[in-house]
Amino acid sequence: MTSTMGRRSIWVALLVISLLFSLRPQRVSSTLPLQSLNQGSKDSATESAPKQDWNDAREVHCSRERSRAAWKIIEEYLMPFVDKKKHKISTECRLHPDNDMFRDQEQHKTHLDFNDWKCGYCRKRFYEEKYLDQHFDNRHYDLLNVSRNKCMADLCGALHCDHVMDSVSQKKSKCNPAATARNKHMCEALADSCFPINQGVASHLHEFFLRQFCDAHTCSGKPKPFSRGRQVRTSWSYVVISVLTILIVLFFYVFVYLYKRGMRTRPQVLKRLSESGRKKKPS
Structure with missing residues (x-):
């Protein structure tokens, strides 16, 4: 009886040991999904960080529309007179084309028709210019030079962008003496930095810049902006x-x-030929 019970206990012990060994791999494998899940969460966390930085980097605090207006003013009311004097603006001047972050993108616009704009980078076409601007912001942001002093819109106060963009609302708005004084100071600083008065031809352009842009920063209403007129440069094409x-x-x-x-002459010739033919007929 005792031997029988001893054998049973041995079998029970062996059965328990075998069950423990069979359960042990399952416990180890059950932890593997947790480890892989944790690893995946770490990888996703590391991937989300650059995306967040990319979204932050895409925030450009510079108005494309006002920058375009500022550059239009420079092209029409300043550069033709600068070219006439055969003067080259330094890259240190804020009015230089290299100091416009949107300049390269603007040069890669093609206006094919009234409702047909084309991207010069990827050849996609759009119905309106604003959609092409959005395309540049979304697809070709990496081509922007967002370094310091590259926002041409910052110069709008000195260059009278509001006068060009929305002349109706400007006429209705009241003149702010403090803002006018700041804009005049900025305008004179541009004249001093871009056209030094001690450099020959630049001194004449310095005087021209003051009369063309800076004198109009007054609440008296006289003189008007761009008093020296405008010239549109025509291309050879x-x-x-x-x-x-x-x-x-x-x-x-x-x-x-x-x-x-x-x-007109053909009927007369035919008439003469027919008359001559009749005369030759025998009677």
């Missing part, structure tokens, strides 16, 4: 296209004139 168009129109009118003249 525009000149060539214009000349070709005039020649084509001229040739067209010459062709029409000769054609109509030939149609």
Whole structure:
């Protein structure tokens, strides 16, 4: 009886030991998903950090629209006079094209038709310019130079951007003497830095800049901005296209004139030929 119980206890012990060994791998494997889950959460955390930094980096505190207005003013009311004097603006001057963060993107715009704009980087087309601007912000942000002093919109106060962008609202708004004084000070600082008065031709452009932009920063209303007028620089391609168009129109009118003249003379020739043919007939 005792031997039988001893054998049973041995079998029970062996059964318990085998159960423990069979359960041990399951416990180890059950911890593996937790480890992989923790590792995955760490990887996702490390990946989310750069994305967050990228989103923060994409925040550009510079108005593209006002920068475009400032550059339009520079191109029409300043640069033609600078080119006429054969003067080159230094890159240290805030008015230099290299100091506009949007300049390269603006040069990669193609206005094909009234409702047809094309991106010069990837050739995508858009119905309106504002959608192309959004495309630049979303797809070609890495091409922006967001370093210091690259926002042309910061110069709008000195260059009278509001006068160009929305002249109606500006006429209704009241003049702020403090803001006017700040804008005039900024305008004079631009004249001093871009056109030093002790450098020959630059001194004449310094005087021109003061009269063209700075004198109008007053609440008296006189003189008006851009008192020295404007000049739009025409490109050679525009000149060539214009000349070709005039020649084509001229040739067209010459062709029409000769054609109509030939149609008028043709009946007379036929009439003479018919009369001569009748005279030769025998009676």
